[in-house]
Amino acid sequence: MNGLSFVCVAALLMGVSGVTGYLFPSRSAIGQRVVAVLMTCGSAVGLSGCLLSFTGRWALPCALDHAWSLPGCRFAVGLDALSAVFLLPVFVLPALGAWYGLAYWRAASHPANARRLGAAYGALAGAMALVVIARDGVLFLIAWEAMALAAYFAATVEDDSKEVRRAGWIYLVATHAGTLCLLAFFAGWRHATGSFMLEAAPGMPVATAAPLFVLALCGFGFKAGLMPAHVWLPGAHANAPSHVSAVMSGVMLKMGIYGIVRAVALLPVGDVWWGGALLVIGAISCVGGIAFAIGQRDIKRLLAYSSIENVGIIALGLGLALTGRAADRGDWVVLGLCGALLHVWNHGLFKGLLFLNAGALIHATGTRDMEVMGGLAKRMPRMMVLFAVGAVAICALPPFNGFISEWLLYAGFFCAVGVRGAGDLPAVSLAAVALAMTGALAVACFVNMLGRVYLGAPRSETCRHMHEPEALMLWPMVLLAGGCVGVGFFPAAVMMPLEAAAAQWGRAGVVLPGMVRALPFGRLSTACCALAALAAALAFLLNRTGRARGVRVGPTWDCGYARPTARMQYSASSFGNSVVGLTSFLLWPRRCRTALRGLFPRASSFKGLVPDTILDRLVLPAFRAADRFLPRLRVMQQGRTHVYVFYILAIMIVLLLWGGAGSH
Amino acid sequence: MLDNLIHIAVLLLVPPLLPGVIAKTKAWFAGRDGPPLFQPYYDIAKCLRRGWVVSETTTWIFLAGPVVTLAATLLAGLMVPLGRAHAPIAFTGDLVLFAYLFGLARFFTTSAALDTGSAFEGMGAAREVTFACLSEPALFFAFLVLAKISGAFSLTPMLHAPTVAFSAGIAAPLILILIGLFIVLLAETCRIPVDDPNTHLELTMIHEAMVLDHSGPLFGIILYAAAMKMLVLGTLVLQVLVPFLPGRDVLRGPLFLVLLVALAVLIGGVESVMARLKMRHVPYLLVGALLFCGFGFILLIR
Numbered sequence: 032m033n034g035l036s037f038v039c040v041a042a043l044l045m046g047v048s049g050v051t052g053y054l055f056p057s058r059s060a061i062g063q064r065v066v067a068v069l070m071t072c073g074s075a076v077g078l079s080g081c082l083l084s085f086t087g088r089w090a091l092p093c094a095l096d097h098a099w100s101l102p103g104c105r106f107a108v109g110l111d112a113l114s115a116v117f118l119l120p121v122f123v124l125p126a127l128g129a130w131y132g133l134a135y136w137r138a139a140s141h142p143a144n145a146r147r148l149g150a151a152y153g154a155l156a157g158a159m160a161l162v163v164i165a166r167d168g169v170l171f172l173i174a175w176e177a178m179a180l181a182a183y184f185a186a187t188v189e190d191d192s193k194e195v196r197r198a199g200w201i202y203l204v205a206t207h208a209g210t211l212c213l214l215a216f217f218a219g220w221r222h223a224t225g226s227f228m229l230e231a232a233p234g235m236p237v238a239t240a241a242p243l244f245v246l247a248l249c250g251f252g253f254k255a256g257l258m259p260a261h262v263w264l265p266g267a268h269a270n271a272p273s274h275v276s277a278v279m280s281g282v283m284l285k286m287g288i289y290g291i292v293r294a295v296a297l298l299p300v301g302d303v304w305w306g307g308a309l310l311v312i313g314a315i316s317c318v319g320g321i322a323f324a325i326g327q328r329d330i331k332r333l334l335a336y337s338s339i340e341n342v343g344i345i346a347l348g349l350g351l352a353l354t355g356r357a358a359d360r361g362d363w364v365v366l367g368l369c370g371a372l373l374h375v376w377n378h379g380l381f382k383g384l385l386f387l388n389a390g391a392l393i394h395a396t397g398t399r400d401m402e403v404m405g406g407l408a409k410r411m412p413r414m415m416v417l418f419a420v421g422a423v424a425i426c427a428l429p430p431f432n433g434f435i436s437e438w439l440l441y442a443g444f445f446c447a448v449g450v451r452g453a454g455d456l457p458a459v460s461l462a463a464v465a466l467a468m469t470g471a472l473a474v475a476c477f478v479n480m481l482g483r484v485y486l487g488a489p490r491s492e493t494c495r496h497m498h499e500p501e502a503l504m505l506w507p508m509v510l511l512a513g514g515c516v517g518v519g520f521f522p523a524a525v526m527m528p529l530e531a532a533a534a535q536w537g538r539a540g541v542v543l544p545g546m547v548r549a550l551p552f553g554r555l556s557t558a559c560c561a562l563a564a565l566a567a568a569l570a571f572l573l574n575r576t577g578r579a580r581g582v583r584v585g586p587t588w589d590c591g592y593a594r595p596t597a598r599m600q601y602s603a604s605s606f607g608n609s610v611v612g613l614t615s616f617l618l619w620p621r622r623c624r625t626a627l628r629g630l631f632p633r634a635s636s637f638k639g640l641v642p643d644t645i646l647d648r649l650v651l652p653a654f655r656a657a658d659r660f661l662p663r664l665r666v667m668q669q670g671r672t673h674v675y676v677f678y679i680l681a682i683m684i685v686l687l688l689w690g691g692a693g694s695h
Numbered sequence: 696m697l698d699n700l701i702h703i704a705v706l707l708l709v710p711p712l713l714p715g716v717i718a719k720t721k722a723w724f725a726g727r728d729g730p731p732l733f734q735p736y737y738d739i740a741k742c743l744r745r746g747w748v749v750s751e752t753t754t755w756i757f758l759a760g761p762v763v764t765l766a767a768t769l770l771a772g773l774m775v776p777l778g779r780a781h782a783p784i785a786f787t788g789d790l791v792l793f794a795y796l797f798g799l800a801r802f803f804t805t806s807a808a809l810d811t812g813s814a815f816e817g818m819g820a821a822r823e824v825t826f827a828c829l830s831e832p833a834l835f836f837a838f839l840v841l842a843k844i845s846g847a848f849s850l851t852p853m854l855h856a857p858t859v860a861f862s863a864g865i866a867a868p869l870i871l872i873l874i875g876l877f878i879v880l881l882a883e884t885c886r887i888p889v890d891d892p893n894t895h896l897e898l899t900m901i902h903e904a905m906v907l908d909h910s911g912p913l914f915g916i917i918l919y920a921a922a923m924k925m926l927v928l929g930t931l932v933l934q935v936l937v938p939f940l941p942g943r944d945v946l947r948g949p950l951f952l953v954l955l956v957a958l959a960v961l962i963g964g965v966e967s968v969m970a971r972l973k974m975r976h977v978p979y980l981l982v983g984a985l986l987f988c989g990f991g992f993i994l995l996i997r
Contacts, residue, residue: 406812408754415754419806428799429792441791445848448839448996457996460839464989467835468828470795474802475824481756482809482820488752554786558770562796565766566759569916573758576912580746587750587811588908601809601817609825613978 033089035110037080038118038164044073045125046157049150057142060133066149067129070156074126077160081115081122085528091115092535094166104169107228108161112531113296116372117163117289119528120282120379125156127507128274131387134503135394136272144188151184152275155283162286168217168227175213175286179206179254182283186271198266201646205263209253209287216246216294233299240298244305247294248312255287257346258316261339262646265323268335269399273390276331280338280386281379288345288375292368295353296536303456306354309346314465316343321472322614325479325607326641329399330389333480334382337425340469341378344437345371347462351443354459356538362446363459364537365546369529370439376525377424377432377518384421384511388414391500391508392484396493401480401603406489410497415485417508422477424515427470430559432518438555440466472610479606488597520559523552604639611641619644698780706772709952710922711735713929713959717886720963735922742915750908752812760807761909761916767796768920772927776851776934778951779858785851790838793850794831797883797924801827808905819904822974826889826901829981830879836988837872837879841935843995844868854934861938871991873935878984880932880962882977884925887966889977929958 048069055062084091092111099106110118129152138145158178165171183206187199217227223239224232249260256264264284268276295305320339327333348371355363391414392407393399408415424431444463447456489495499505518525530547589595611620623638642648667678715732722729731737749757774789776782805820842848844865845856857869882889885902894900906917933954940954972980 406752408756408810409752412754419756423799423802426798426802427795428802429795434792434795437795438788438791442788442848445788445839445842448843449846457839457843457992463839464832464835467794468832470798471824471828471831474798474805475828478802478805478809478820478824481806482817486752486754486756486806486810487812551786551788554784555788555792558784558789558792562766562770565769566763569762569766570758573762573912573916577747580911582746583748584751585748587752587813589813590815590907595813597812599814600812601814601821606809606817606821609821610828613825613828 033093033110034080034084034091034115035093035095035108035164037083038077038110038160039095039108041073041077041080041122042157042160042164044076044157045070045160046154048073048129048157049146049153052146052149055146057146058139060138063133063138063145063149066153067126067133070129070153071126073156074122077118077122080110081118084110084115085112085531091531096166101169103227104173105167105228106170107167108164108170109166110164112528112535113289113292114163116528116532117285117375118160120285120376121156121159121163124281124379124383125152125278127383127510128152128278128387131390131504131507132272132274134501135274135390141188148185148188148272148275151181151188152278155181155185155275155278159282159286163289166229168220168229171229172210172213172217176210178283178286179210182206182267182275182279185275186267186279188272188275189270192270194266195270198263198270202263202267205253205260209250209260212246212250212253213290216243216250219243219246229293229297231297235299237299237301240301241305244295244298244301247291247298248308251287251290251294252312253287254290255284255342255346256316256339257287257312257342258319258339259645261316261320262643262650264339265327265332265335265643268338268386269329269331273331273386273393276335276390277383277386280335281383284338284342285345285375285379288342288349288371291346291349292371292536295349295356300356300538301353303354303357306350306352306357306459309350309353310459310462311350313343313346313348313350314462316340316346317469318343318465318472318614319617321469321476322610322617323641323643325472325476326611326618326620326639328401328603330392330401330404330480330484331386331399333401333476334385334389337473337476338378338382340473341374341382341425344440344466344469345374345378347371347466348374348436348440348443351440351447351459351462352533352536354447354456355443356541358456359538359541360446361537361541361543362546363443364542365530365533366439366443366446368533368536369526369547370436370443372529372532373439373518373522373525374433374436377436377515380432380511380514380518381421381424384417384508384515385425387504387508387511388418388421391504394500394504395497398493401483403491404484404489404494405487405491405597405600406485406494407497408485410494411485411499413499413505414508417505417512418485419481420512420515422481424519426473426477428474430516430519430562432515432522435519435522435555437466437470439550442550475607475610479603482606483603487600490597490600520556520563522555526550526552608639611639617644619648699783702773702777702780702783705777705952706769706923706926709955710919710926711739713925713955714922716956716959717963717966720960721967724964724967735918739915739919742910742918743912745911747909747911747913750811750813753810753908756803757807757810757908758913760803760810761913761920763803764800765916765920765923767800768923768927771796772923774850775927775930776854777930779855782851785849787848790848790850790853794834794838798827798831800920800924804905807909811908813907815904816907819901822901822977823905826882826977826981829978829985830882833875833879833981833985833988836985836992837876837935840868840872840988840991840995843992854931857935857938865995866939868991868995869935869938871987871994873932873939875984875987875991876928876932876935878980878987880925880928881965882981882984883928884921886962888969888972888980891971894971925959926955929955933958 094109097106161174253260324336351367427433427437448460808816808820841853890901
């Protein structure tokens with residue numbers, strides 16, 4: 032009995048949970064509840080397996096290896112500290128999302144696709160767990176493909192809408208482009224090591240390892256949504272049901288990160304440029320992602336772009352750790368990897384919270400457009416508090432969890448500038464500046480979102496009649512928000528698993544035990560508590576003064592204008608406009624306005640739009656051009672069997688000649 | 696212990712003096728008498744004695760704006776060493792907390808502005824968050840330079856290092872980040888040429904536009920926190936300036952306060968001889984600050 036068997040049972044339970052929904056009628060609420068209970072059971076089993084392994088009750092790592100009938104493939108699974116770190120979000124977020132889904136996607140109101148959503152959702156969770164524990168290349172690819180397809184079916188449940196089908200199609204193409212790179216990676220791995228087993232190969236020459244690293248970076252980068260390969264992400268996240276978006280963004284993107292971390296752990300220690308490449312890609316992703324987010328008016332597209340930003344931040348940490356591994360700097364490895372892995376957890380917490388929150392808004396208003404919301408804080412005060420917690424956390428502001436992971440990254444980058452010891456690499460520390468810029472942009476983005484959705488006056492009639500969502504939707508958010516606050520105030524409590532993962536990942540002898548314990552988490556906690564206490568004391572004093580003196584309520588002061596209306600408020604586009612202008616070299620915003628002519632111009636209109644530079648200006652035109660030119664190749668496609676047999680013969684002859692030339 | 700008490704006393708009591716000195720300097724430049732030196736103290740005391748009016752659209756965020764801003768600024772102020780004494784709060788990595796506390800204050804100030812639903816306050820908030828996107832990286836470039844010079848990752852040793860370990864080799868980077876930090880100081884404390892605290896045209900303002908709806912004690916807290924922010928960031932600038940002053944080894948205790956006042960006079964001078972930049976030109980100034988700090992870093996690591 033060990034942690035691994037628990038995790039396997041959990042993966043199986045979660046994977047098949049959705050299928051049980053088909054035993055019930057399509058409108059049955061009981062069926063949906065059974066699915067959610069099964070998911071929760073799976074989660075509980077898996078979580079206890081992970082936690083008991085961490086507390087030292089069971090030994091890590093542990094492995095299981097069976098031959099099975101599939102040719103070239105073994106059922107090899109294993110659990111180590113790295114896997115366990117990535118398993119935790121898999122076991123937390125999908126289960127919470129399943130309960131949320133009971134209210135968000137009721138079988139009674141979606142009889143056509145509720146069961147299909149449940150099945151795909153469960154399969155997605157189970158496949159992700161299998162991805163993380165797979166120790167055989169072929170098994171890994173099977174799990175990977177199952178995950179990608181389950182996510183596709185979960186994200187496109189509303190396939191009667193054209194927009195959803197388009198987003199799903201782009202996702203399918205992008206994910207298979209990534210899988211193609213992974214096929215090449217595993218083929219190369221097999222060629223270099225002689226087997227598909229994923230076991231560390233420290234003896235591999237770096238010249239062989241470098242192309243494998245690039246292939247892994249491309250393949251897993253597509254799934255993680257790193258910047259040039261992010262094209263599928265905004266559309267797929269925006270059009271999926273919200274709890275599916277939460278799982279895709281909070282957990283599935285991290286499978287790409289897991290792939291990169293695992294791949295470089297297996298490959299030998301590489302050159303410094305491996306880390307440098309990740310640092311550059313990470314910096315582009317985090318600044319670019321958040322800049323695009325500011326330009327969006329679709330609430331879920333905004334969150335999706337912000338996921339690109341957060342994946343970029345994680346990539347910055349990995350880049351630092353990789354550079355440290357190449358340069359024999361244990362402190363860079365520990366700070367970079369712990370920061371990146373903690374951000375994996377943190378992003379799961381706050382992005383899950385924000386997506387569920389956005390989902391509840393969409394459920395109530397029926398629109399994803401922020402410009403028609405506003406003033407919801409008065410109608411949904413609890414939702415607003417939950418959103419504010421998530422927003423402060425995702426901006427990496429103290430005292431919540433995002434700050435802790437970014438603090439670790441900053442500490443690493445400042446080490447790289449030459450603090451504490453020789454062997455510095457100052458160029459690495461430039462990432463600190465990118466991170467600072469990202470932080471400021473994130474504040475702009477989420478203040479905008481908070482202000483537009485929850486604050487001010489309602490911008491439309493629907494917003495006036497909203498009320499809090501039901502408890503089933505609120506409670507998962509409360510738990511996630513509790514996680515954000517808990518990790519922020521008591522970071523020392525969660526560092527142990529991360530330290531174990533860093534020790535396993537780093538080269539033996541480089542990462543010293545106790546490096547994490549030396550970090551001033553106690554001081555950070557104290558400072559955060561002091562901040563909270565100061566603010567609470569001030570608020571208490573102010574409240575008492577207000578009650579003693581009486582607070583008058585009046586209309587907003589609009590500089591003497593007597594009748595301000597909700598339409599006069601600063602809109603999301605106008606708020607974002609100045610930041611979008613600042614980054615227009617990256618965003619290429621599109622603006623449509625009618626020209627004003629004469630002394631008494633007619634009614635005019637303005638429309639601002641930020642399309643995805645890579646997708647709309649590069650990838651789609653390229654595909655359209657291919658669509659125009661490639662049909663000419665159909666000449667080969669004659670539809671007559673003997674022509675195809677002739678092709679086979681011709682290729683055999685070419686191969687024989689090539690092989691013959693090679694052997695001499 | 697005594698040092699810490701003095702630090703806290705200075706941090707709590709001195710801030711409103713600085714806007715008073717600035718106002719006096721501007722009056723002197725204009726040939727007027729100007730308000731009394733302690734006018735900001737009277738203003739804040741008057742505000743704190745009053746009741747207040749809130750807009751009917753607002754929520755608790757409106758109150759959280761001033762409260763969180765003051766709490767965050769106070770905590771940040773405890774991390775910056777005044778003169779040669781140690782800061783009361785100093786630990787490895789406190790500078791990240793320092794910078795992000797101002798981010799937290801900005802988050803709640805701008806949210807409170809949006810809470811009123813006024814177009815003017817939205818405008819001010821949009822400008823505030825935009826300009827921070829440039830001034831925050833500039834600040835971190837300056838921190839990198841100081842970290843490189845001192846070999847430390849905590850504000851107290853980092854800010855003492857320029858004076859303690861001054862050499863000809865670090866003079867040029869220090870001058871560059873000094874210019875950058877001074878521009879950041881002007882932008883973050885909303886002074887000319889970035890923002891004009893005195894105009895009554897709400898369209899041209901940043902900070903004043905954001906707090907149009909705050910009144911009474913809320914406004915008093917905002918004035919006080921803004922003055923405190925000026926003291927904290929001014930201290931940061933001074934610590935980089937001190938090595939270039941004659942007699943840098945005796946600059947401790949009361950003399951440091953004199954320097955702070957001198958810095959306020961300098962800000963007042965800048966305000967008197969310059970006009971506010973056009974809003975769309977402000978980013979150029981801030982990019983300039985970013986470049987100054989960046990070149991300082993490059994000079995140091997070359």
